[in-house]
Amino acid sequence: MYVCSCFGVTEEQVKQHVENGACSPRQIASACKAGTDCGSCVRRIQALLGRGALPRREPAGRTSAAPTGLPEAA
Numbered sequence: 001m002y003v004c005s006c007f008g009v010t011e012e013q014v015k016q017h018v019e020n021g022a023c024s025p026r027q028i029a030s031a032c033k034a035g036t037d038c039g040s041c042v043r044r045i046q047a048l049l050g051r052g053a054l055p056r057r058e059p060a061g062r063t064s065a066a067p068t069g070l071p072e073a074a
């Protein structure tokens with residue numbers, strides 16, 4: 001299934017780049033250009049990155065960007 005239809009990049013290709021060490025949409029973009037045209041695939045790329053590259057203990061679906069457990073103001 002295509003993740004980026006502008007450049008014909010498949011989910012498998014993005015996962016491959018993740019396995020090779022890409023950990024941000026920008027790194028995926030420099031590897032295969034995905035996300036550099038219309039940008040509509042960036043969210044899907046982020047979702048693939050979230051699952052593949054950064055193992056998290058939080059349940060998927062939480063969108064909070066703030067790390068938990070850090071004091072706000074010391």
Ligand code: FES
Nearest residue numbers: 004006037038041
């Ligand atoms: S679908 Fe990926 S840049 Fe347009």
